[in-house]
Every structure is written in C-alpha cells, then in structure tokens.
Amino acid sequence: MEESITTNDIKKEHREKIKQVFREVGKVVVGQEYMLNRLLIGLFTQGHILLEGVPGLAKTLTVSTLAKVLHLDFQRIQFTPDLLPADLIGTMIYNQKKANFEVKKGPIFANMILADEINRSPAKVQSALLESMQEKQVTIGEETFELDRPFLVMATQNPVDQEGTYPLPEAQVDRFMLKVHVDYPNKDEELEVMRRMSNLSFNGEVGTVLSKEDIFAIRSEINQVSISESLERYIIELIFASRNPKEYGLDTEAGFIQFGASPRASINLNLAAKATAFFDERDYVLPEDIKEVADDVLNHRIILNYEAEADGITTHDIINSILKKIPINS
Known part of the structure; x- marks a missing residue:
C-alpha cells in the first residue's frame, strides 16, 4: 500500500512537471499548445514528429524552446538543396599527423534533432535520416555508432505545393509517428505575438523542468x-x-x-x-x-x-x- 502511494505521488509529480513544461514554453511561444502536446507525445513514446505549415508559425521556435526546457542536447539542421548525407551523419576525414582516417560525427549525434524544412532537400538527403530514426544508430564508413537516448527527430516542412520543395518518400513519411498540421494563430494570439516580438527587451528566458531521468520514468508510466x-x-x-x-x-x-x-x-x-x-x-x-x-x-x-x-x-x-x-x- 505504501509503495502504491509513493508510485502515485511520483506520477502526480511528473504530470505537474508536464503542465509546467507548457507554462515555460508559453513564456516564449504564444498559443500552439496543440503542437506542443504532440511533440511531448512523440518524446514520451519514442516517436518522431513531422510538422507541416507555412513559414512563420513558430514551428522552429517551439521545438528549440522545448529543447531548452528539457535541457537536452539540441541540433538544428537547415535542409537545403545542396545538403549532403555526410552533412547529417558525419564522415571520415584524413588526419595527416596520424596518417589515418578518423570519424567526424555530424549533428545527428544529439538528443533532439530539428530537421528544418526537410522537404527543401532532395530524396537522397531525406533518406539519410532513415537509419537514425528507425534504428537509433548511424553507420559512418564501416563503423556503426549508437545515438544518444532519448533521441527524437522533429522535422518541419512547408506545404509541398510551394516552390522549391521535394515531397518526402512514402517510406520516410511512415517513419514519423505523427504528422501535425500547424495552423495560423487566432486574432488574440497574433496580437500577443506582435506585442511580444516587437518588444526589443524580450529575452525569452525559460527554466529547465524535466531531466533525462524524468523522461525515461514518464515513458515507463505511459507504458x-x-x-x-x-x-x-x-x-x-x-x-x-x-x-x-x-x-x-x-x-x-x-x-x-x-x-x-x-x-x-x-x-x-x-x-x-x-x-x-x-x-x-x-x-x-x-x-x-x-x-x-x-x-x-x-x-x-x-x-x-x-x-x-x-x-x-x-x-x-x-x-x-x-x-x-x-x-x-x-
């Protein structure tokens, strides 16, 4: 009985911390609670999230702010038409002093990856994410490297009918747990966005709420x-x-x-x-x-x-x- 009470107290504490995550992110991002809810679902169930919406809807800001609140290693990768797979996962470089090749790891080696405007790059670059998203590992040369845990890919994309975009391969789209359509803010929210972002002294400071241990514990509780x-x-x-x-x-x-x-x-x-x-x-x-x-x-x-x-x-x-x-x- 005593153990059950302790377990319930821990669950209650974790649920309160989740509410606090929303409050902390809300200090920087106006509205978008729905998007944040989906990002947390992905984080706590080891799923990857695809965010779709026109530019300027705070997709990137929400993800980067969430990473700060969770105090996780964060990397933002801007997908462009000239991006190469090696720019994501890393490559082998020659060390002249040692006269051998060494592994230079890419930005994929982080807890939270923001693949910004993923459909701005052609299919071969998009496909470079497949092994990391599914297997939580990457291969550079002949070596395979485990990625840090937790590991979450959050990709943003513009609607595919916009100029300069490449539709994602169906096999890769299926790797995403959720595809979330991000809509425009309402009038009151946009008014607050305008006021907040027009204030040059606004610094967007947020506090850390969840630790890695909390994340793993919440995953177990959801399970x-x-x-x-x-x-x-x-x-x-x-x-x-x-x-x-x-x-x-x-x-x-x-x-x-x-x-x-x-x-x-x-x-x-x-x-x-x-x-x-x-x-x-x-x-x-x-x-x-x-x-x-x-x-x-x-x-x-x-x-x-x-x-x-x-x-x-x-x-x-x-x-x-x-x-x-x-x-x-x-």
Missing part, C-alpha cells in the same frame, strides 16, 4: 497505462478499414484510397492514445483518446489517388468517415 482488448481491436478495425474500405461499407471512400495505413499506424495509434490518457491523468485508455490522435497518426499514412485530388477530398475527410463508420464494440 503501464492499460488499454482494453475491445479498444485494441477497435484500433485494428480502424486500420483495416483504411485498407479494405468496401468491406466496412465505405464504398465512396474506396474510390479515393490508393493505399491504406501501414502496420506502424496501429502501433503508433496505441502509443499515442496511452500518452493522451496519461496527460489527462488517467491510467486507462478511453475511445476518445484514440479518436483524439487518429488524424495525426493516419493523415500521412493513407495515400489518396488522383480522383480524390480532383474532387477535393483530403485524408482528413477519409479519416472522419472511417471514425464515424467503425463502431466501438464493448
């Missing part, structure tokens, strides 16, 4: 959040409905889907729902938790065809139809 078998099966039904829509009475949607969600979708939907429940101070998952994160987990994994584009149908429309159609069996 202990329970999910019923009926909700596990509900997740599977959602994923299979995206692959075989006609079997679920989604005949109209079937004409627009080229490929359904991958197996990573069910894994990530489960993890994100558990994190959402934990943030809501529960030790069990509700159907609302799954629905809350379904769009961000699935919107980059359901590939639509040209008919959908011609008719103005988006993945958000398809996901909403699936959520409305698939019942939750108790």
